Amino acid sequence: MEKLDRQILSLLARDGRMSYTDIGKATGLSTSAAQQRVRKLEQRGVITGYRAMIAGDALGLMLTAFIEVKPFFAEQPDDTPELLSDIEQIVSCYSVAGEANYLLKVQVGSAAELEELLAVIRSKGRVSTHTTVVLSTPYEDRPVV
Amino acid sequence: MEKLDRQILSLLARDGRMSYTDIGKATGLSTSAAQQRVRKLEQRGVITGYRAMIAGDALGLMLTAFIEVKPFFAEQPDDTPELLSDIEQIVSCYSVAGEANYLLKVQVGSAAELEELLAVIRSKGRVSTHTTVVLSTPYEDRPVV
DNA sequence: TCTGAAATTGTTTGTGG
DNA sequence: CCACAAACAATTTCAGA
Numbered sequence: 001m002e003k004l005d006r007q008i009l010s011l012l013a014r015d016g017r018m019s020y021t022d023i024g025k026a027t028g029l030s031t032s033a034a035q036q037r038v039r040k041l042e043q044r045g046v047i048t049g050y051r052a053m054i055a056g057d058a059l060g061l062m063l064t065a066f067i068e069v070k071p072f073f074a075e076q077p078d079d080t081p082e083l084l085s086d087i088e089q090i091v092s093c094y095s096v097a098g099e100a101n102y103l104l105k106v107q108v109g110s111a112a113e114l115e116e117l118l119a120v121i122r123s124k125g126r127v128s129t130h131t132t133v134v135l136s137t138p139y140e141d142r143p144v145v
Numbered sequence: 146m147e148k149l150d151r152q153i154l155s156l157l158a159r160d161g162r163m164s165y166t167d168i169g170k171a172t173g174l175s176t177s178a179a180q181q182r183v184r185k186l187e188q189r190g191v192i193t194g195y196r197a198m199i200a201g202d203a204l205g206l207m208l209t210a211f212i213e214v215k216p217f218f219a220e221q222p223d224d225t226p227e228l229l230s231d232i233e234q235i236v237s238c239y240s241v242a243g244e245a246n247y248l249l250k251v252q253v254g255s256a257a258e259l260e261e262l263l264a265v266i267r268s269k270g271r272v273s274t275h276t277t278v279v280l281s282t283p284y285e286d287r288p289v290v
Numbered sequence: 291t292c293t294g295a296a297a298t299t300g301t302t303t304g305t306g307g
Numbered sequence: 308c309c310a311c312a313a314a315c316a317a318t319t320t321c322a323g324a
């Protein structure tokens with residue numbers, strides 16, 4: 001990975017709407033050279049997309065939790081991610097080493113909704129759960145580049 | 146939260162670079178009305194920023210892990226997030242209820258680097274750790290809106 | 291809050307080094 | 308892989324409903 005590309009990634013990781021003109025100015029490239037490099041980073045799958053970050057509380061999503069899940073029937077083929085993928089409160093799903101098989105990050109409006117969600121996950125996913133409630137988030141999703 | 150605003154958030158959560166012109170077309174608003182609403186969502190702190198999403202492996206970050214941390218000296222004022230905030234491999238820090246005080250999400254290049262990182266976190270943060278390694282990520286950071 | 295128009299700025303594409 | 312320039316498109320601002 002070239003230095004110039006890393007620099008562009010760093011800029012776009014911090015401001016996903018930065019213009020090619022400004023990327024060019026910041027890197028010493030022309031607008032079109034900057035645009036070409038960004039396009040190639042997208043095509044090569046280095047940049048996988050652009051997102052607006054949204055404050056959950058503005059949407060009434062005031063409770064975040066991590067849920068470790070373990071299938072009841074360990075011998076069967078494990079399709080837990082697919083079984084749970086249409087539950088929109090689950091924002092992330094990680095397959096993990098350790099006691100649990102999967103770690104889910106979920107976002108809900110209330111404790112009552114979390115209780116309901118856990119029931120759905122357990123029945124739908126045929127899993128047992130262990131939940132860790134998030135009290136606050138000092139920082140999240142800092143750019144890695 | 147108005148329906149029109151939710152619609153705009155949904156669009157920008159999926160494509161953070163969508164133009165105001167296209168947001169206008171998708172919502173039935175004029176370009177300038179779409180832009181005004183986005184600006185207000187930003188000012189009100191509903192939209193907290195824009196990010197390019199970057200594939201970690203393209204940067205040589207092939208190992209993700211979650212680390213639960215617990216201070217050695219529970220009686221002291223707890224400034225763990227600040228103590229650790231300059232460690233760039235830590236991408237997220239959650240204060241949690243349960244056995245641990247904090248849950249960290251980290252991204253590193255190798256197992257050796259994770260080992261080194263754990264040593265840094267333990268000494269710098271004066272904490273004990275419990276680590277869960279991520280094997281794969283079926284999905285992550287799906288839009289909540 | 292919205293539209294519509296005008297001025298500015300950014301994007302995209304082609305040519306050529 | 309780059310710069311430059313021309314054609315095109317988006318953004319920004321403002322007047323007025």
